[in-house]
């Protein structure tokens with residue numbers, strides 16, 4: 391059975407690989423290259439086709455801007471099955487944007503550093519992979535320099551995101567209170583996502599108005615980071631985003647040590663790590679909730695909800711063992727009850743939880759992958775194994791969907807995998823979890 395799943399996962403990935411040397415997340419729904427998808431996809435390819443894994447990362451980094459920024463979507467081709475496309479985003483407004491590719495002017499969680507390390511871990515021919523890492527690592531380092539220099543206005547070692555799409559957890563209930571501080575215009579536009587996926591599983595039209603308005607503000611200032619930090623109504627320090635950055639710092643540090651001769655960069659990485667981990671623990675941990683939470687930098691207050699992002703710091707070795715135990719207790723009490731697959735994307739005990747809607751409750755395989763390795767870091771082997779088995783069981787139950795109902799008994803006759811089907815990172819990370 392496992393062999394069969396493996397075979398199907400490979401078929402999904404290969405079918406989504408494009409001639410231009412990148413992989414789409416899902417046919418129809420997402421027809422371009424997404425930043426963090428690309429990283430997870432490369433991990434999957436590394437298990438059976440190392441050249442494709444390298445090509446994936448190479449093409450993402452090829453779209454890097456001159457200031458080190460890596461966009462969240464690279465529009466390799468014209469395709470009108472997705473909105474908002476390149477004509478809406480207009481990345482060319484930024485003077486240092488890529489001259490080769492049109493893209494968005496926002497980014498996504500910085501996974502590429504730890505992805506390089508994973509590719510090295512998985513590769514059989516270590517020399518060959520190290521040569522690839524050597525050729526590409528400075529670009530990833532430059533991306534981190536971009537973050538620390540442009541996204542950390544108070545020099546806390548905690549970077550901000552200015553759009554919910556930068557978080558990767560696009561319509562999490564965590565953002566709801568920010569939307570209520572805004573009153574965007576009513577945009578006229580044609581949704582494309584709801585032609586591919588049931589509208590009840592996607593954000594509402596009014597939510598999209600907020601998303602578009604944030605882009606318009608950034609565009610008005612030609613995607614200038616300092617102006618965005620001053621003006622964007624959405625300015626958040628996200629625990630998932632920052633945990634990915636910290637994990638990637640750690641990975642870059644280890645890879646540079648292997649390569650040798652990069653003492654200055656190692657030193658800078660160590661300084662970032664020290665400051666980032668300290669302030670992450672001081673600022674983002676909510677001891678009453680027993681979890682890390684988001685911080686609303688615009689309105690100067692924590693956003694006190696527990697989501698799967700709250701546990702991601704385990705992956706980046708951020709908490710000490712005692713705090714890790716508190717986190718896991720919170721996870722098991724709120725998310726891990728009998729009758730539930732781990733790990734819902736949003737607190738199932740909260741009234742904003744919705745088991746079918748996008749990031750408002752369903753299980754996502756990429757988050758489970760992060761949590762699996764995070765739990766293993768702290769020797770929660772049994773719970774890690776449950777996360778691994780649950781991920782496999784959900785894909786066996788529903789197929790290679792984008793997200794899954796966490797309830798074992800959904801009381802529904804229809805399938806309970808939602809969003810896009812034949813979804814790349816679900817396939818890619820399953821390959822890693824099956825190994």
Ligand code: 9YW
Pocket residue numbers: 415420424426427557558559560561
């Ligand atoms: C959108 C591609 C992307 C992911 C995001 C996810 C979704 C795109 O799909 O956003 O248009 O809503 O939220 O994390 O990278 O898979």
